[in-house]
Structure formats: structure tokens, C-alpha cells
Amino acid sequence: MSKKMKNNTPKKKKRSTLARWFRQTVLRKHDIDYDNPEVIETPLKIVAQNFFAKKTAVFGVVVFLLILLVVLIGPYFFKLNLGEHEQTLIHVPPSNNMMKIPKEMHGRISDIAPGTTFGIGVDVDGKVYSWGHTRVTERIDLKDIPDEVQEADLKMIAAGMDHAVALDTNGKLMVWGNTRRSQARFTPDMEKAQKSGKNWNIVQLEAGMQVSAALDEGGYLYLWGNRSNFDLGIKREYQGNIAKIAFMANEYISLLKDGNVAYTGIKGKGSPFSKIPDELLQGKTVDIAATDRTCAGLTEDGKVYFWGRLEKGENEMPEIDSKIVKIEGGRFHYSALLENGNVVSWGNNDYNQAKAPAQVTTGGNVKELYVGNFQNYAILENGEHVTWGLSGFPLGTDNFGRDMLVRIINGGRVTMLVGAIAVVIATIIGVILGGLAGYFGGTVDIVIMRISEVVGGLPFIPFAMILSAVIGSRLDPTQRMYLIMIVLGILSWVGTCRLVRAQFFAQREMEYVTAAKAMGIREGAIIFRHILPNVFSLLLVSMTLDFATSMLTESTLSYLGFGIPLPTPTWGNLLTGANNSIIIQQYWWRWVFPAVIFGMCTICINLIGDGLRDAMDPKSTER
Amino acid sequence: MGKYVLKRLVYIVIVFFVISFLMYALYNLIPTDPARAQLEPMRQQLKPEEYIRMYKQLRKEMGLDDHLVIRYARWMGIIKGLKGKFDGLLQGNFGYSQTFKKPVVQQISEPMKNTIFINIFATIAALGITLPLGVYCAVHKGKKFDTTVQTMSILGYSLPIFIISLIFMYFFVVRWGIFPLMGSKTPNAAYEPGSWEEFVDKVYHIALPVIVMTFASLGGMTRYVRSSMIEALGTDYIRTARAKGLREKVVIYSHAWRNALLPIITSILAWFLGIFGGSVIIENTFSLNGMGKLYWTGLNTLDFELVLAIQMFYTVVSLIGSLLIDLSYGIVDPRVRVNK
Numbered sequence: 016m017s018k019k020m021k022n023n024t025p026k027k028k029k030r031s032t033l034a035r036w037f038r039q040t041v042l043r044k045h046d047i048d049y050d051n052p053e054v055i056e057t058p059l060k061i062v063a064q065n066f067f068a069k070k071t072a073v074f075g076v077v078v079f080l081l082i083l084l085v086v087l088i089g090p091y092f093f094k095l096n097l098g099e100h101e102q103t104l105i106h107v108p109p110s111n112n113m114m115k116i117p118k119e120m121h122g123r124i125s126d127i128a129p130g131t132t133f134g135i136g137v138d139v140d141g142k143v144y145s146w147g148h149t150r151v152t153e154r155i156d157l158k159d160i161p162d163e164v165q166e167a168d169l170k171m172i173a174a175g176m177d178h179a180v181a182l183d184t185n186g187k188l189m190v191w192g193n194t195r196r197s198q199a200r201f202t203p204d205m206e207k208a209q210k211s212g213k214n215w216n217i218v219q220l221e222a223g224m225q226v227s228a229a230l231d232e233g234g235y236l237y238l239w240g241n242r243s244n245f246d247l248g249i250k251r252e253y254q255g256n257i258a259k260i261a262f263m264a265n266e267y268i269s270l271l272k273d274g275n276v277a278y279t280g281i282k283g284k285g286s287p288f289s290k291i292p293d294e295l296l297q298g299k300t301v302d303i304a305a306t307d308r309t310c311a312g313l314t315e316d317g318k319v320y321f322w323g324r325l326e327k328g329e330n331e332m333p334e335i336d337s338k339i340v341k342i343e344g345g346r347f348h349y350s351a352l353l354e355n356g357n358v359v360s361w362g363n364n365d366y367n368q369a370k371a372p373a374q375v376t377t378g379g380n381v382k383e384l385y386v387g388n389f390q391n392y393a394i395l396e397n398g399e400h401v402t403w404g405l406s407g408f409p410l411g412t413d414n415f416g417r418d419m420l421v422r423i424i425n426g427g428r429v430t431m432l433v434g435a436i437a438v439v440i441a442t443i444i445g446v447i448l449g450g451l452a453g454y455f456g457g458t459v460d461i462v463i464m465r466i467s468e469v470v471g472g473l474p475f476i477p478f479a480m481i482l483s484a485v486i487g488s489r490l491d492p493t494q495r496m497y498l499i500m501i502v503l504g505i506l507s508w509v510g511t512c513r514l515v516r517a518q519f520f521a522q523r524e525m526e527y528v529t530a531a532k533a534m535g536i537r538e539g540a541i542i543f544r545h546i547l548p549n550v551f552s553l554l555l556v557s558m559t560l561d562f563a564t565s566m567l568t569e570s571t572l573s574y575l576g577f578g579i580p581l582p583t584p585t586w587g588n589l590l591t592g593a594n595n596s597i598i599i600q601q602y603w604w605r606w607v608f609p610a611v612i613f614g615m616c617t618i619c620i621n622l623i624g625d626g627l628r629d630a631m632d633p634k635s636t637e638r
Numbered sequence: 639m640g641k642y643v644l645k646r647l648v649y650i651v652i653v654f655f656v657i658s659f660l661m662y663a664l665y666n667l668i669p670t671d672p673a674r675a676q677l678e679p680m681r682q683q684l685k686p687e688e689y690i691r692m693y694k695q696l697r698k699e700m701g702l703d704d705h706l707v708i709r710y711a712r713w714m715g716i717i718k719g720l721k722g723k724f725d726g727l728l729q730g731n732f733g734y735s736q737t738f739k740k741p742v743v744q745q746i747s748e749p750m751k752n753t754i755f756i757n758i759f760a761t762i763a764a765l766g767i768t769l770p771l772g773v774y775c776a777v778h779k780g781k782k783f784d785t786t787v788q789t790m791s792i793l794g795y796s797l798p799i800f801i802i803s804l805i806f807m808y809f810f811v812v813r814w815g816i817f818p819l820m821g822s823k824t825p826n827a828a829y830e831p832g833s834w835e836e837f838v839d840k841v842y843h844i845a846l847p848v849i850v851m852t853f854a855s856l857g858g859m860t861r862y863v864r865s866s867m868i869e870a871l872g873t874d875y876i877r878t879a880r881a882k883g884l885r886e887k888v889v890i891y892s893h894a895w896r897n898a899l900l901p902i903i904t905s906i907l908a909w910f911l912g913i914f915g916g917s918v919i920i921e922n923t924f925s926l927n928g929m930g931k932l933y934w935t936g937l938n939t940l941d942f943e944l945v946l947a948i949q950m951f952y953t954v955v956s957l958i959g960s961l962l963i964d965l966s967y968g969i970v971d972p973r974v975r976v977n978k
Contacts, residue, residue: 071789469653472960474952476915477933481949484937485664567798571919574800575934593804594923596819600812610801618796625792 062552065630072626079619082612086431089424096365097582101416103131103176103346103388106602110407113147114390120144122398128222129387130174132405133157141168143181148407151177153601157192164189174387175222180229186215188229196225196241205229205237223262230260234272236279248281261305261344263288263323268310274298276312292320304344306362311349313342319351327363335359343386345404350391352384358393365389366405375401411604419589423609426584427616433500433579434566438558440504441565445511446554450542452512453519463512471509476571479506483577496579499572503565514557518550552631559624563617570613586613646964650957655714657953658727662710665942673697727950733943737936742947746932750951752822753921753928756844757913760851764913765906768856772863776898777890779868787860794857799916803850803923810846817846820925847924851916855909862905863898870898896970903966910959914952 066072113132116124123138133147135157143164149157157179167183174180178192178199186209190199201209208215208231219230226240226247234255238247246266257279259270266288269279275296278289288310295312302313309323309330317338321330327347337353348362348369356379360369366389375381375393381401383394389405410419452463482502487495522528523546531541570587572578579585586609593599593606673696681689697703701712711717713733715726725731732742775784811819818824822843829836870876871894879889918930925931929948936944 469656472653472953472956473657474915474956475912476918477930477949477952480918480933480937481661481664481945484940485667563796567796570798571800574798575919575922577937587798590800590804594800594807594820594925596807596812599804599808603808606804610797610804614793614797614801617798618792621792621796 062627062630066626069626069629071622072630075619075622075626078615079623082427082616082619083431086424086427090428093418093421093424095421095425095584096417099415099417101412104408104412104416105414106605107132107148107408107412107416108150108602109409109411109604110148111409113405113407114392114402115146115406116392116400116402117144117146121400124394124398124400126169126172127385127392127394128172128174128179129385129390129392130157130179130222131176131388132407133174134387134390134392135172135174135179137169137172143169143172151193155193159191161189161191164191171217171220173220173222173227175227176224178222178225178227180220180222180227182217182220182229186212186217190227193225198225198227198240200239202237202239205239208235208237219259221260221262221267223267224264226262228260228262228267230257234258236260236269238267246280246282250279250281253277253279259303261303261310263305263310264307268303268305270300270303270312274300276300276303276310288323290322292322294318294320302340302342304342304349306344306349307346309344311342311344313339313351317354329362332361333359341384343384345386345391346388348386348389350384350386352381355379356381356396358384358391360391360403368404370403372401372403375403410608411602413589413605419604419608422584422589423586423612426586426589426609427612429496429579429583430566430569430586430613431616433496433503433569433585434562436500437503437507437565437569438562440501441508441561442511442554442558444504445508446515446547448508449512449515450519450547453516454523454538454542454546456520460516464516467509467512470506473506475506475568476575479503479568479572480575480577483572487577492580492583496583499569499578503568507561507565507568511554511557511561514553515550518553519546522546522549556624556628556631559620559627563620563624566613566617566620586616642968643965646961650961654953654957658714658950659710661946661949661953662713663706665946666706666709673700673702732947732950735936735941735944737939737941737944742944745944746929746947746951749928749932752844752926753914753917753930755840756848756851756920756926756928757917759844759848760855760913761910763848763852764855764859767852768859768863769902771856772860773867773890773895775860775864776867776871779864784864788864791857791860794854795861796857797854799850799854799919800923802854803847803920806846806850806853807923810849818843822925822927844926847920847926851913851920854916855913859905859909863902866901867894867898869901870894873897899970900967903963903970906963914955 110132114134116127116134116136119142120136120138123140124136125139125141126137128135130147133145133149135143135145137143143160145158145160151157155177157174157177164181167181167185167187167189169181170184171182172179175192175198178190178194181189181191183189188201188205188209192198214231214233214235216232217229218232219228221228221230224241224245226238226245228239229237231237234257236249236254236257238249240247244265253269253271256271256273257269258272260267260279261270266278266280266282266286268288268291269277271277275298276291278286278291283289291310292312294314297314299315300312301315304311304313305323306327306329308327309321309325311329312320314320319332319339319342323329329347329349332349335351335353337355337357339351340354341352343350343352345362345368348360348364350358350360350369350371352358357377358371358375358381360371362369364370368389368391371391371393375395378395380396381393382396385392385394387404391402391404393401395401408418408420410423412418413422448463448467452460479502483495483499487498490498519542528541528546531545536545566586569578570585570590573585573587574590576588576591578587581588581591589609590606598605673693677689677693677696680692684692701709704712708717711726713726715724715728715731718724730743732746734740735742735745738745771787775787778784807819810816822840823836824839824843829839871890873894876889876894879893880886884893917928918933920926921928921930922934929951933945933948936942936948
């Protein structure tokens, strides 16, 4: 009626056909609104409106989607290495300061001693600074530099795994940090040399895993520290003939004054390190360096030769257009300074330690290079510094030195996947059984409800533990993951079944079902094509809430050790063993971060589920 | 009422046998061989033929070659055992624990006391808090207090119990040092059994686990009580009662509360079972000497007679729980008595 009137108005007639066409096609919605003041909205739209009107529900959706995105996309960037075990990075707290040289030192760096997770530096005035994760134990912290070191005019410093060594201009040697493993116990000949000053013109100071070395200008080498896992001996014939030394993890090699390389320790027999390439025995070696398990020697013509246990790509040196003048080794990588002032890094790149930035690979103005376990410091000619490598772990590391961030992201993927598939299994079983029981009623109903009572009556966690233990003992970790999904699915369909049954009871009396029956539609089609879509909205709510429950159950099982076994991470088994006071207090990052993200995730899912239920509830719209 | 109770009892007995048979069958999937285990030490001294003969004989003696149903009946104590008398679960023989080298009955008596002690404590505490809280929130729906409780309760039922335990451990043990971290009694404490000091020490040790369990069950229960109370308050008879001019107290506690109680009782069953399942986690986290801890140990050491016995305990607990719920249904709701 109104449309007719509107078309008859003179105003309307004046409009061109083009404008009318435009109105009808592009702005049609507006037209309809205008014509039908009483807007009829689809139920879906009302539900959506109700849902998004709730702040908590929207918050839940947003945060959950963020977590989901991180968990789905994250693993492609933070790749999980199940065999990862880095002894030097155990229980590192959340940090980002391992290469953060203090501001006071900027532009005034005179020497840097990079340690495992920390660095110690001396500025041009001889003042000592430390940065990074310096705490060794609860009591010992390398940050607490002794007064005698701070006051001394330092000539040289070196940093090992848990101790640091400094030498002042008077030839006094000072050690701080962890000294419980004889890191500060000097050998008698050292004491003698220090007192007399003879053979004590130190040119190189080195520190490694609880061991240290000082090299005299005359080629006299002093070694001290923890003997239990380091070859601290020196063969007599080499003493007084050593020009430079390099520390591996448990051994050291020397560059002799005659330009040859030698294994000067006493445990060299049969060791891969004593199989030195012939090219380095021609008297033309100018520099040596070592990583944990490999050694490298540089000859006069700029060629580098590697030997040792080459397992992590330490010998995969890139093509270089210039001559190497200095080579330094980290834990699994090498960095070299070139004649043209550039730097190259190669070897293991787990922590980006072999990925030198363009500024130093092409800048051509690097003056000095310091390499720690996973850190590189390049000092430019203008006094500025460039760093690359491991700067820290945003969420800390666990008891195997594994990055918690990587494990949390990958663990989330496992937990969510298991939860989702378990819910799908439970829903399929619940819908089929509930649908059958609700539609047919009678004997079918009684049988199915008795089954569901039995399953629902089983104590959930103990029963899931038993299934996992009995069946899971013969399975590999991947199969075990599938087993957990199936077990959770099989044990948790009862709630869905009851819900669907109750809904079917109500729906089957409706006219549309009678109509469908009258048309001769098969019963299976009536159940799944006609009734089920009407139940779907409620099903969605229960699936959402069940998803959170399944995730909780999976994590609980994994926490108890009957879910997905380590080392595959899940949000549950990341917390396994966290119930002791040392972890709770000192290594708090090991439980706080997984707990927070997991808690956030389940809270958000529950918020979404609650919001959906309220939005779909017709009573809530009436109010 | 009597007929109704009888019917439920019969039903529960049937379910008990079904579940126990399922469990027994499940354990028989495990590839263990007690006969071989018993003969293994003598293997070196015996000739191969002799060994095989003895092995076969021992299997026969132990009844390992019989059909699953017969073995189950023997284990249950329905038919005569190998020694010619009834000696099974029903007669109180729960088997022999290989891990602890003693009969299961002896091994589980102490943990069972502890677990029941903890769970009853937690149940009373949780119900004592949630029922009034839920009713109060329902009556004052939409007020600030109610919204706060609603938000908090989402925390309660979203967080897994072991995370709650860790948080409570951090504050109550590490930070404030109020409670001990672990164990169910002070190590090396010389108390006379049954003395007051012993009881105090026990309560001191289980206090934190009980607090955690109570806290963990607050969320879900409060919400449940609240929603069923709201539903009851929205019905027509409440409007009628108010229209009659009844006092608000009478309306809430006499008219609405009684009707809201019905769905609450149903939910208590699920929750009661959950709390026993949850005590497996709690007992392991706090290293309490309870059924859950024992169960965990048994599963890890593959001590299946022990595990089977504890599993039966859990099953019986859940069945008794459901029976109690059914009976209280009968008491609370007169319709149940009439209809069935």
C-alpha cells in the first residue's frame, strides 16, 4: 500500500530512471527499510546482536581468537625441536638483555668478555660493567663484582660459564662468580710466577666451563679450574712454545710459536681434536679458534681448515671475497673479521648467532670482534657496537634449556587440537545416540540411556588414566595423542547425548516432523536433515563449553603423566613437576606463563559459551 | 517409596557388575603373565622341557587358561575359587599388591581414610559456601555483588585444579609460609596413634588441599545454584506467593528454594564424582597419602590388582553417590514417589 502511494508522489516522478535504477540496485536495502518500518530480523541476527552486546563475550572472542592465531601460526615461526637440550641455558629467566651493553659503556668499549648468558665489559677508563643473566645460584651473582676488581686498572678480562677472570696492569689475577669448583684455585707455578713476575707477562686470558687459562708472552701457559671434565694438562715439550690457545668444551688446542697447531693437552690420544689437518702443520697458521666440539685454523693465505666433531654446520663457511684476519668461535658457530672490515658468521643458527646483520657484513668498518657462546659483538671504527645472536628468552627456559615461548606455543597447538577432536568425537557419538533415543523413544531410548548412565557413572579422570596406561603403553607418542583424543571423546559424550535427546523429544512432536513423515521421507533423513538443524544452536553452545572441558581434561591427564608424554609439549605437561618449592619460587616462569595462557584460553572459551547461551536464550531477550 | 528404592538398588547392583566386568576385561588386555613371572627365577636351573611343563602346570593351577567370564566370576567371588572356596571381591579379598608386597586391603585402608576425610571436608566446606552464595546472588541478580561473583566464578571453573594448586602453593606456602608444602604428616613426628596432636597435625597438612578443592568447586556450584534459583524465582507460583502478600523470606526460602533444590541435587552427583577424580590430582600435587596417590603409583608401577581394587572403590563411590541422589530425590520431590 505504502509503496503504491510513494510511487505516485510527484517528487518521485521527477527522478531520472538512472537514479531510480541506482536506488533500486545499490541502495535497495535502504528502500526496503523505508517501505517496511517493522524490521524483521532473522533469529541468527538477533543472537549475534545479543552476543556482541555482551562485553565479556566480545572480550572472550577477541582474546581467544588471538590465542588461537598465535597457536596456529606460531609453530611455523617458532619451530619445535624435540631433542633440544642446551646445558648452558638451563633455567634462564625471562630476559632480553644478554647483549645489552650498559649505556655508560657506549662508544667507550675497551674490552668485552662474552660469557654464556651474560657479558662483562671494560670501558676505556678501566671500569667494569656486567649485563645479561648473571645469576649463577641463589647466592652467587656475577653482577656483584668485587671491589678489588672495580678499583683495579684492568688489562684483560675473560668470562666463562659461571665465573669471570680479570687481570690488572700490575699482573694481579682476580676471579669472581662461582668459585666452588676450584675456579679460583691457582696452580703453584702460577703463584710463583705471580710473585716473582718471571714468565708473567700475560697476553691472553681465557675462561671456559669452570676452567681458565692465562698465557705468558714467552709462551708459558697456565691452566686452572675444575679438572673433572676438562683436559687441564700441558705436555712438557710445548710449555714455553705456545702463542695462542682456544677452548673447546672439554679440551683446548694451541697455536705454537712456529706456526703449527698442536693438541697440547695430555688426553689427546684418539681424540678427534688431535687429528689436525696437514695444512695447519706447515708452519703457516696465524690464528686458531674453537667452538664446543670443533676447531678451526687460519693460515697465512686466509684459508680456514676445520676439524673435530663437525655436526652442527661449523665447517659450512660461506664464500668470502676478502681475506680473514681474525677468527672467533662461539658454542656452535664461528665469526670472522675480514681484511676489508666486514664480518662473516656461519655455523649453527638456532639463536640467530650465525646471522650477522648487513651493517657488519657489508659496512666495512668493523674494528674488533668478540664472540660468546651465542652472542656476537662487533665494535665499529667510530666506537659504536653492533650485536647479533641470542639476546634472551622472553619467557625464560626450562630444565633442559628449552625456550618456554616455543614450548608454550607448540604445546597450545597440541592441547587445542586434542581438545577440538575430542569434542568432535564426543559430539558425533552424542548426536547419533541422543538423536536415536529422542526420536524413537521406547526400548531404544531405555537401552541408550542405560548405557549413558553407565558411562556417565564412571569416575572420569581415574578411568581415562587407566585407559591411557593400559592401551597407551604400547603406542608411540603420536598414536598416544590419537588415543587421548579418542578416550576423551568416548568418555564425554553423555552430556551431549542427554541434551540432544531432550531436544528431540520436544521437536518430534512438531508439525514439520509430522509433515515430513507424511511425505514419506526416510527416518534417517528426518532425524539428521530436518530435526538436527533445529537443535544445532544449542549443540554449538555445549560444544563450546565441552571444548574447554576437554582441554582441561587433556591437560590434567598430561600433568599426571597419563596424557601426552614428554618431550612433546602440551599446556598440561609443561606444568608437570612444577609442584615443588624451588620451581614455584625460583623458576617461577616455568609455571606462571603456561598457567596464565592456558587459564586465559579456557576462561575465554567459557565466556564465549556463556555468552552464546545467554544470547540464544529467548528469556534473556524478554528481560 | 520402598518399591522405588528397591528398583534403584537392583539397578545399581547390575551396573556394578557390568562396570566391574568391563574393568576386569580391560585389565586382561594387558600382556602380563604371572605364571612366567613366578617361574622366571628358576629358569636357569631347569631344562627347557621341564620348564615348559612346569609353566603349563602353573598356568593351570593359577587358572590362567580359563575363560574370561570364569576368571571374572572367580575374582568377584561368585563361583568357587581355585582352592575350592569362595574367595573374591565380595568376600573381601582384593588381591595382592606386587609393589608393596602385601594384601591390597591392608595397603588401601589408611589412604582410603585420608581420601574420604579430605573429600568430606571439602564437600562440607564447598556446600556451606556455595548454597548461601548462590541463593544470595540469585535474589540480588544483576547487582554489583552478583556480577563480581559471576566473573570470579568463571575463574573458578575455567582454571584446572593443578593450576589453582600451584597458585595457592605460591601464596600460602612459599610467600606466607602458613601451610606445609607437601605430605600428609610431619616427617618423623612421634605422636601416639589416635592422639589429639596427631589429628591436629593431619588437619594442618590437609588444610591447603581442602582449601584448593573447595575453591575449585566454588565456581561451578555457585553458578548452578544461582541459575536454578533464578529459574525458580521466575515461575508463576512465586508471583502468586508474592501477590498473596507473603513475606519475601518465606517466598524465597520456602517456595523458591525447595523447587530450586531439585536440579541442584542432580548437579551435586556430577560434582561429587568430580571431586573424587579431582582428589587424584590434588593428592599427587600435594603428595598426600590418599587413594588417588596410591592409584597413580599403582598405574605407574603396573600393579594392576591394586589399581583394579581402587578403581572398584571409585566405582562404588560413584554408585553410592548416585543412589543417595536418587533417594534424596524421592524425599525432596513427592512426584518421584508417586510416579515410580
